[in-house]
Amino acid sequence: QVLLEESGGGLVQAGDSLRLSCAASGGVFSRYIVGWFRQVPGKEREFVGAINWYGGNTNYGDSVNGRFTISRDNAKNMAYLQMNNLKPEDTAVYYCAADASASAWVTNEYALWGQGTQVSVSS
Numbered sequence: 052q053v054l055l056e057e058s059g060g061g062l063v064q065a066g067d068s069l070r071l072s073c074a075a076s077g078g079v080f081s082r083y084i085v086g087w088f089r090q091v092p093g094k095e096r097e098f099v100g101a102i103n104w105y106g107g108n109t110n111y112g113d114s115v116n117g118r119f120t121i122s123r124d125n126a127k128n129m130a131y132l133q134m135n136n137l138k139p140e141d142t143a144v145y146y147c148a149a150d151a152s153a154s155a156w157v158t159n160e161y162a163l164w165g166q167g168t169q170v171s172v173s174s
Contacts, residue, residue, distance in 0.1 A: 053078035060168030073147030
């Protein structure tokens with residue numbers, strides 16, 4: 052199974068853009084659906100979006116739809132979360148997740164998780 056590691060977080064201003072990366076190792080990356088989630092301390096984890104095995108289909112949470120874009124490069128074992136027009140309410144720890152089962156697309160239940168990267172957006 053793959054191991055996941057996020058990078059690219061940081062402190063930005065409202066309206067800025069940021070791209071998060073998710074590096075996978077130790078498995079066949081193309082076998083996994085990739086999801087992005089975020090969490091603020093004291094709040095439930097929020098679904099950001101997901102991309103299917105070969106990148107032909109994506110879906111997004113309502114709060115980020117139209118501003119965030121998920122992509123992947125299976126040859127590089129990488130997935131990305133491009134975040135545009137960031138808002139202070141986007142401040143959270145962002146996680147990438149992976150699952151080989153098609154059910155993850157529907158349930159948002161993923162077996163494998165990275166350690167997270169902090170994104171902070173100032174007003």
